Amino acid sequence: SKEVHLVARPVGEPTPADFALVETTVADPGPGQVLVRNDWMSVDPYMRGRMNDVKSYVPPFRLDQAMEGGAVGTVVASESPEVPVGATVLHFQGWREYALVDGAHATVVDTEAAPAQAYLGVLGMVGLTAYAGLTAVAGLREGDVVFVSGAAGAVGSLAGQIAKRLGASKVIGSAGGPEKGRRLLEDFGYDAAIDYRNGDLEGQLAEAAPDGIDVYFDNVGGDHLRAAVQAMRVHGRAALCGAISVYNATEPVPGPDNLALLVGKRIRLQGFLVGDHGDLAGEYRERAARWLAEGGLYAEETVVDGIDHAVDAFLGMMRGANTGKMLVRLS
């Protein structure tokens, strides 16, 4: 069985040399454990933070050990009465082909209701992030004009559609390149698309939202946050979900230089972590399942095959190789 180790802490943009593919032997499950053949694993932007040796809301990855992350797989041996052989489980030991998981940390998922990998995307942490950010954090109201950055990615491609479903009058998305712009308009329910690589972000946003925006869902930080503050109407609210434009920065990045506008416009900027919004998971899953069944929510995936290409999938996602959720199919 193969697994991916972090062998060096990246400085700036990670490179393939920071990782190693390592062959290991698979042990039998001990009492309470299950052996899982991972079928899918997730690569996510927050993993970049775990590659640094700094204190954060999740501890750093350890060098020369398998990295961790969301995965779904099939139980092939079980010493846990709750988790039978053959079950499909969601767990947190990705980046490897086979995982020994504590039965208590393996959640059996229903593959009749949705394909297994949906639990790493639209029906998992990703979908809940979009939903909680819009509702609990930004306090989305009917009629709001909403701006989403990173709009063609996993969270962003859902956030636009969910905002529309919850009554936004207009949703504007920003992503890199004309092809992603087309996908925003044709597949992800956006009313207007901004190609941030095309320059003049603020001008493009002003054109798309001549009367300003009420809600900003920030996946990117940096210039996007500045542009959003500039475009905000009075009582505007921003859910700060991520800041991928600075994850590879080697020096502290200055914040937006227009924060003085927050006062007069009474703007609220609020960071959040999906982990604090587990109380919304049931409500979200119910609504998402209904939207998916009605065809009113489209969950795009970009799939890379094989553990040998998992690092490429991660590096590619950080540079925008994905549309929708970036996934690695392991078997």
Ligand code: NDP
């Ligand atoms: P995505 O699927 O959106 O993948 C990352 C995307 O970021 C790429 O596709 C790329 O798209 C874009 N990107 C990369 N560099 C830049 C840049 N310099 N400027 C603008 N865009 C860039 O990832 P996720 O949907 O998984 O995550 C989106 C954000 O949400 C991240 O910031 C992540 O950290 C955050 N997050 C936060 C959570 C929380 O609890 N707060 C939970 C989950 C995610 P493009 O081609 O458009 O550049």
